[in-house]
Amino acid sequence: MSSLPVDLELIKKYNVPGPRYTSYPPATQFTDQVEREFLADLIRENQEGTRDLSLYFHIPFCESLCWFCGCTTSITTKHEQGTDYLDNLEREMELYSREMNPKRQVVQMHLGGGTPTFLRAEDIKRLGEMIRHHFTVADEKEAGVEIDPRRLTRDRVVALREAGFRRASMGVQDNNAEVQKAVHRIQPLEVTQQAVDWLREAGFESLNIDLIYGLPYQTAESFEKTLDEIVALAPDRLAVFNYAHVPWMKPAQKILRDEILPSPELKFQLLKLTIEKLTDVGYVYIGMDHFAKADDELAIAQREKTLQRNFQGYSTAGGVDIYGFGMSSISQIPDAYWQNIKELDKYSSAVDSSERPIVRGYLLTPEDKIRREVIMRMMCHLELDYGQLSWELDIDFQQFFALELESLGDMEADGLLVRSDEGLKITDLGRLVIRNIAMRFDAYHQAGSEQRFSKTI
Numbered sequence: 001m002s003s004l005p006v007d008l009e010l011i012k013k014y015n016v017p018g019p020r021y022t023s024y025p026p027a028t029q030f031t032d033q034v035e036r037e038f039l040a041d042l043i044r045e046n047q048e049g050t051r052d053l054s055l056y057f058h059i060p061f062c063e064s065l066c067w068f069c070g071c072t073t074s075i076t077t078k079h080e081q082g083t084d085y086l087d088n089l090e091r092e093m094e095l096y097s098r099e100m101n102p103k104r105q106v107v108q109m110h111l112g113g114g115t116p117t118f119l120r121a122e123d124i125k126r127l128g129e130m131i132r133h134h135f136t137v138a139d140e141k142e143a144g145v146e147i148d149p150r151r152l153t154r155d156r157v158v159a160l161r162e163a164g165f166r167r168a169s170m171g172v173q174d175n176n177a178e179v180q181k182a183v184h185r186i187q188p189l190e191v192t193q194q195a196v197d198w199l200r201e202a203g204f205e206s207l208n209i210d211l212i213y214g215l216p217y218q219t220a221e222s223f224e225k226t227l228d229e230i231v232a233l234a235p236d237r238l239a240v241f242n243y244a245h246v247p248w249m250k251p252a253q254k255i256l257r258d259e260i261l262p263s264p265e266l267k268f269q270l271l272k273l274t275i276e277k278l279t280d281v282g283y284v285y286i287g288m289d290h291f292a293k294a295d296d297e298l299a300i301a302q303r304e305k306t307l308q309r310n311f312q313g314y315s316t317a318g319g320v321d322i323y324g325f326g327m328s329s330i331s332q333i334p335d336a337y338w339q340n341i342k343e344l345d346k347y348s349s350a351v352d353s354s355e356r357p358i359v360r361g362y363l364l365t366p367e368d369k370i371r372r373e374v375i376m377r378m379m380c381h382l383e384l385d386y387g388q389l390s391w392e393l394d395i396d397f398q399q400f401f402a403l404e405l406e407s408l409g410d411m412e413a414d415g416l417l418v419r420s421d422e423g424l425k426i427t428d429l430g431r432l433v434i435r436n437i438a439m440r441f442d443a444y445h446q447a448g449s450e451q452r453f454s455k456t457i
Helices: 008-014 036-047 080-097 121-134 154-162 177-182 189-201 220-232 251-255 264-280 297-303 344-352 366-381 386-393 402-406 409-413 429-439
Strands: 052-059 105-113 136-147 167-173 206-213 237-242 283-287 290-293 308-310 313-315 320-325 330-333 336-340 358-363 383-385 417-419 423-426
Touching: 008 264, 008 429, 036 330, 036 336, 036 358, 052 080, 080 121, 080 320, 080 344, 105 121, 121 154, 154 189, 167 189, 189 206, 206 220, 206 264, 220 264, 237 264, 264 283, 283 297, 283 429, 290 297, 308 366, 320 336, 366 383, 366 386, 366 429, 383 386, 409 417, 409 429, 423 429
Parallel strands: 052 105, 052 320, 105 136, 136 167, 167 206, 206 237
Antiparallel strands: 237 290, 283 290, 308 313, 320 330, 330 336, 336 358, 383 423, 417 423
């Protein structure tokens, strides 16, 4: 893809709240009224199957709170809490692994948080041993970890590599000192550079760097400088997120007063700057917030139409069931989703009592599965082949989705997609608003859901 020019007026038009579609239906449809016994039966049936596995582990601890953060965290400087938490993780793994078909292979792992590198090196090694003890881990796997460079040590990096992790995702957000002070995250560029060097020396195969636009005191000039500095580090992937200001959900964000936040117009300019600069220097715009080098597995998977999307974002691992461990983690099998308890003490009490710490879930209907496949196909492959989908889903696609297809006229006129009798293709410009296009196929959004989502751009 060549440099992608961005139309600011078009961004403004489509900047409305909407799901990120890491699942369909979105997690806002999960309920604590789910039929527990039926869900338990589905889980047991799934465990007996042979599909490959993706494992997610949520490590909630951070030493300090970044005031922009929207994650489920527990703030502490007591690293022994990480050791205790691993005891809980092992109990939860035992609850699932003892009934899991041993022939099932783990082909994907993700360690998220919070700050997974809050764990001490010996705890990281122990986690790797626990995973290998309870599950059959494939030699060739996609294994990623989220890293905070500020408190990273070389021994933690080595421990992560020994535990089997090969990919790292690193939070930077912004290199500007004034912005960092305003959001309570001091991270000089030298600290980030040191972390990058350690990861590459240890043999990590891929590096993603996260940035955020829309933070206090950002300007076009300051953010362009950050972009230039990060590009110089040559990450394989970048995720450049829009800051979601939701103080009614995350009280710490009340510290970030409206008067110090960029105006909507400036946020749009920062987004335009980001897309045009990154595509100009050779990154492929995967869609939404994500960019990758042309030879990165993510970009290759999109070209070859094998790209997937799940609760960890875009992924190259398809046909897998996701089992999440730790507080707030989400699991996914073909017929259901379920989420763990979000409060640390309640989560710990549940696993101590040998109970699965499930707080809510969702059982998919046949129509949900059809719409999920269509939305995920669009989010990942950037096109819909009506004939192929009719055959795969055993429907007349154009008849089933007649109203949705008819509603796309305005988007086609705006240059977001191109339609034919055989299907539709998302344009390069349409990648920017892919969530909006997917929303046209979302039965729950059409039903008038008032859930509070982040804005799509």
